[in-house]
Amino acid sequence: MGMIQCISPVDGSVYAERPALSLEAAKEAVGRARKAQKAWAKRPLEERVQLVLKGVARLNEMSDVVVPELAWQMGRPIRYGGEYKGFNERSNYVASIAADALAPLVVEESDKFERRIEREAHGVVFVVAPWNYPYMTAINTIAPALMAGNTVVLKHASQTLLVGERLVQAFVEAGVPEDVFQNVFLDHETTSALIAAGSFNFVNFTGSVEGGRSMERAAAGTFTGLGLELGGKDPGYVMDDADLDAAVDTLMDGATYNSGQCCCGIERIYVHESLYDSFVEKSVAWVSNYKLGNPLDPETSLGPMANKRFARVVREQIADAVSKGAKALVDPKLFSADDGGAYLAPQILVNVDHSMAFMREETFGPAVGIMKVKSDDEAVALMNDSQYGLTASLWTKDPERAGRLGREIETGTVFMNRADYLDPALCWTGVKETGRGGSLSIIGFHNLTRPKSFHLKKVTA
Structure with a gap:
């Protein structure tokens, strides 16, 4: 054999x-x-x-x-x-x-x-x-x-x-x-x-x-x-009343931890226009603090992806999105360990839309796209514009608002003010593909x- x-x-x-x-x-x-x-x-x-x-x-x-x-x-x-x-x-x-x-x-x-x-x-x-x-x-x-x-x-x-x-x-x-x-x-x-x-x-x-x-x-x-x-292609939605710093910290961690290789990792984020610029600026600063390197080094905070072919998919999605007008915000020079193989620097893209595979197909890497939205209705429509449905992360101070929107989102789990977590008391389930x-x-x-x-x-x- x-x-x-x-x-x-x-x-x-x-x-x-x-x-x-x-x-x-x-x-x-x-x-x-x-x-x-x-x-x-x-x-x-x-x-x-x-x-x-x-x-x-x-x-x-x-x-x-x-x-x-x-x-x-x-x-x-x-x-x-x-x-x-x-x-x-x-x-x-x-x-x-x-x-x-x-x-x-x-x-x-x-x-x-x-x-x-x-x-x-x-x-x-x-x-x-x-x-x-x-x-x-x-x-x-x-x-x-x-x-x-x-x-x-x-x-x-x-x-x-x-x-x-x-x-x-x-x-x-x-x-x-x-x-x-x-x-x-x-x-x-x-x-x-x-x-x-x-x-x-x-x-x-x-x-x-x-x-x-x-x-x-x-x-x-x-x-x-x-x-x-x-x-999965799990979305986050940052509403106009969100705790901005908490949202940045949790959503960026959810997008990049384990080199983005999480079933319920955050792969796309929609931010209300009133918080968009600040959210993007703080997110780039947050991600830029990673130390990419050998996972056996105690100082390393971001290791390689599990296989160089997985990293290749992420790079191809990023390149395709950039060729269609997206803008990459994280300076790759900050991550000298990025070798073009399994070691991959984290990345944040803006000027993205749903015509790009990066915002529709599973990326499963340390890269996330951020889009500006004007309303809850627009955000829900975008979150539902996906073949997947595992989790959705909603950021607001209003539980009633989160519950109302959560019932409209085609997903298995609705989070409010947290992400990328599996609660063993709740059923872990999904919809669609x-x-x-x-x-x-x-x-x-x-x-x-x-x-x-x-x-x-x-x-x-």
Whole structure:
């Protein structure tokens, strides 16, 4: 079989490689997961929850290995300490609601009838995780799926090849049975063949729109449940009554953190004309303070993009927009580490419009466009002028105004005075080509289980 490689963005070297499983070996792994599932589901819920939390704790103990590995694999600077804050927050929250989320819905409990709806594990859950936040995005499904009584088969992106190994290592060392949580290395062909064969009861995929389409095609006719978390082009809207400095700080961070490689990162910003000039000036100053460089250097605040081909897309979108009249405001001379490859300086464009791919297609890099608007109606129309819908960030002192506009925006999450954050108590979901389904919250547990109705008549007379 072929080798799956991780090419490090740090220096372009092959950082890790693993042989892809054959279809036969992959089927054997899934078979072990299926065989182990019933016994796992019969364990008390609290026991499953505690084993997952022990796995989380064990991974925390591995930070000295995990953090530099992430820098080598996908370029995030070590100064940010990996993904432990969000990883722990999400795991702990779903653990705290597991009993309530999975509790039966009792309709009647009388001397004549018991009628209730219980939540039953799907069976084998297949998690196909992305490289940009490889621990946090994976745990969104892994933790509640295992707690609910499913077994989990995990496949990670080649760019973060070692993450699945680390997760399974931590959970198995904490006491989760080996067949209950497995990591696999698969090529696209074998992945599609497994799904097409109905090997899994539920598949959660986080990645590109085209990747989501491939998942749907593979699952066609199998009736396999799919959760698809796909692309985004998330907007921010700064209203006339916004806290300007707070908006600049949060939106620029949301546009550039992790080199802009965030599912819910800010990719386009609309600013009321009364604040536009000040917002742009402050934003350029904010972004210009980054130190671009080797992510293993503690002084580096902006690392390389995960792969030079991802950076190429950003450069091409910027060049196209500039050729059509856009203006780039960040001086590239401030970032000597920009090598034309994976190391890419941040950028802010003005004089942009929706005829440009930069304002319509997913950029997924440290670059953002800013447009001036005159009214809420104009801003809403522009925010909705997109094939995607994951989050929208509204900046105002008026919650009623934000709620009113939020109901008009075609999106999965509406933020007011914050951005680029996943609240584990709320359902993480999207609309249009951003995908379907939802993770985390009580709804996430419901998506990882199926309802089973019990209608028990106690008397026969």
